[in-house]
Amino acid sequence: MTASLTLVIVMAVMYAAGVYVMLERSLTRVLIGFLLVGNATNILIFIMSGPSGSAPIVDGSTTADAPMVDPLPQVLMLTAIVINFGITAFLLALIYRSWWLARLGDRGDTVPDDHATDTEESTDATFDAVDVDDQAIQDILDASDEHVDDTPDTKKKDR
Secondary structure (H helix, E strand, C coil), X not given: CCCCHHHHHHHHHHHHHHHHHHCCCEHHHHHHHHHHHHHHHHHHHHHCCCCCXXXXXXXXXXXXXXXXXXXHHXXXXXXXXXXXXXXXXXXXXXXXXXXXXXXXXXXXXXXXXXXXXXXCCHHHHCCCCCCCCHHHHHHXXXXXXXXXXXXXXXXXXXX
16 A cells, blocks of 8 residues: 555644644644544554555465555554543543632633733732631641651660
8 A cells, every 4th residue: 555645744734733733822722633643643644554455363364465454553552542542531621620629710711821921910820728727737737747756766874
């Protein structure tokens, strides 16, 4: 099988569109770009898999002259599909968590800047997940100090 020009063009367009969309700031667009790049990779593996042939299982009924297909590209494609699915699930969970924290505020699912510019403050994109007062922190530290004092070495010294 020779590589079809149509498949090569489709693969190139999918890679280009996927990379372009992945460079956006929206997490949903990053997910769409990743899906495009993953499918373009599957098409690339399919194009490079070589000529078609009989199944690589020898059962005695096939002739020895018939060319067998290489099973490695099939395995690589299945592995790429599984990896693509796993990362898609992770990105969907990340998008959902980002949406949950932002509560569909003014940002939506857009990733905030890491640095502050001259016209805006850096504290406008902070999240207050848990309010912990000083007494709670002191109680945690005291409890950890008590746990350290119960080591076997200190018990032997006390006897």
